[in-house]
Amino acid sequence: MRAMQVGMVAVALESAGGSARATVVGADAAEASAPNAPRPGQVSLHTVVPGTPGRTTARTTAGMGNGAARNFSFAACQAQLADDPDGTRDYADDWQDHGGGAEAEYCGALADMALGDVGDAAATLDRLSRVAHWPQGWVAPSRHPPSPPVPSPSVPSRAVTASRGDITPQPAGVVGGGQQNGTQAGIQDGTQAGPHDTPESLRHRxxxxEEAARAWQANDSPRQALDSATYGLWLDPHDMTLRVIHARLCVDMGMAQQAVADLTPLPGDTALRVDALVTRAAANRALGHIDLAATDIAAALQLSPHNVAAELECGILHERQGRMEDARADWQQVIALAPDSHEADLARQDLSLLEADPAAP
Incomplete structure (x- = not known):
C-alpha cells in the first residue's frame, strides 16, 4: 500500500470586512499574512493583561508625552503587521501594558503568527476564542475567499486510513487546543457563550x-486543530469555511464519514465549493466510494480546471482504478502547473512510487 501523505491546514492570517478569508485547507509554501480588517466603532476590552512572560522588547513610545496614554487600536495593529511584524509585536506588548486586554492579545497573536511562532499564536488564539462577548461593533469577516499568496489545498496522497468514527461540534465547555491552563488576570474564562454574547460576537469568536485551528495545524498539532475547529462550529454552526477546515482535519485523522457529513450539503461559494469537493472526494476515497470521489473531482475540475489539489486527487483516483497512465499524466500536470508547491512534492513522490512498482495501486 502506498504511503499516505497527509495534507495540512494552511495558516492564513486573513483579511475580513469586504475581503475574504482564505479557505484553502492544505500546506504549501509560506504565505503572506493579513489580519482581520479594522472594526469600525469597536470598543476594546479594558482589562489589563500581563505581557508575554520572558519576552523583552523595545517599546515604542512616540506620541506619549507627559504620561498621556497612546491611542491604541486594532486598525493600527493591522496597518503595520504585514510590513513590520516585529514592530507589531512590540506595539501589542505596549498595548497590553496600557490595558488593551483581549484585543491587544489578539494583535500580538497575529504578529506571532506572522513571525512564525505558530505554537504561541495557536495557544493564544484558542484561548481568546473562549473569551465571551468581544467588542460590540465588530464586523464579521466576509465569507468570500480571496486570492492572497496562500498555500493551496493539499490532499492526502495515495491512501487514507479507514474512518474511526464521527466527531461533532461540542458545547463550548469542551476544552480545545490542549492549552487551557486557566485565564490570565482580569480576562473572563470564556469556555461558555456568556450572557452578553451577541450573534456578532459569536461569529467573531x-x-x-478558525485562526487557532490553522495555527495548530501549522504547528503539527492536528488534534488541537480539530478541537479548535469543533469549538468554532459550536459557536457558529453555519460557518462554511470552518466546516471545510473541520472536514479536512477529519480526513487527515481518519474520520472520513464525519468529513462527508460536514460537506453535505456543499457550500454555495464557488472557491470554497472547490475546496469542499476535493476534501469530500478524499473522504469518499478513504471510504472506498471511488465513483462518488471521481464525481466530486470532476465537478471540482470543471469549476477550477487548473486546481492542483484536484489534479493530485484525480491522479490518486485514477491509480485506484488501475488507470496508471492517466494517473501519471495527472501528477505530471500538477508539477507543470505549480512546480514549487506542496502538491507538486506529493506528485513527485507518487510518480517515484509508480515507477518503482507500476502495478501496485
Whole structure:
C-alpha cells in the first residue's frame, strides 16, 4: 500500500470586512499574512493583561508625552503587521501594558503568527476564542475567499486510513487546543457563550477559533486543530469555511464519514465549493466510494480546471482504478502547473512510487 501523505491546514492570517478569508485547507509554501480588517466603532476590552512572560522588547513610545496614554487600536495593529511584524509585536506588548486586554492579545497573536511562532499564536488564539462577548461593533469577516499568496489545498496522497468514527461540534465547555491552563488576570474564562454574547460576537469568536485551528495545524498539532475547529462550529454552526477546515482535519485523522457529513450539503461559494469537493472526494476515497470521489473531482475540475489539489486527487483516483497512465499524466500536470508547491512534492513522490512498482495501486 502506498504511503499516505497527509495534507495540512494552511495558516492564513486573513483579511475580513469586504475581503475574504482564505479557505484553502492544505500546506504549501509560506504565505503572506493579513489580519482581520479594522472594526469600525469597536470598543476594546479594558482589562489589563500581563505581557508575554520572558519576552523583552523595545517599546515604542512616540506620541506619549507627559504620561498621556497612546491611542491604541486594532486598525493600527493591522496597518503595520504585514510590513513590520516585529514592530507589531512590540506595539501589542505596549498595548497590553496600557490595558488593551483581549484585543491587544489578539494583535500580538497575529504578529506571532506572522513571525512564525505558530505554537504561541495557536495557544493564544484558542484561548481568546473562549473569551465571551468581544467588542460590540465588530464586523464579521466576509465569507468570500480571496486570492492572497496562500498555500493551496493539499490532499492526502495515495491512501487514507479507514474512518474511526464521527466527531461533532461540542458545547463550548469542551476544552480545545490542549492549552487551557486557566485565564490570565482580569480576562473572563470564556469556555461558555456568556450572557452578553451577541450573534456578532459569536461569529467573531468562531473566526478566532478558525485562526487557532490553522495555527495548530501549522504547528503539527492536528488534534488541537480539530478541537479548535469543533469549538468554532459550536459557536457558529453555519460557518462554511470552518466546516471545510473541520472536514479536512477529519480526513487527515481518519474520520472520513464525519468529513462527508460536514460537506453535505456543499457550500454555495464557488472557491470554497472547490475546496469542499476535493476534501469530500478524499473522504469518499478513504471510504472506498471511488465513483462518488471521481464525481466530486470532476465537478471540482470543471469549476477550477487548473486546481492542483484536484489534479493530485484525480491522479490518486485514477491509480485506484488501475488507470496508471492517466494517473501519471495527472501528477505530471500538477508539477507543470505549480512546480514549487506542496502538491507538486506529493506528485513527485507518487510518480517515484509508480515507477518503482507500476502495478501496485
Amino acid at each position: 468562531a473566526h478566532v477559533a
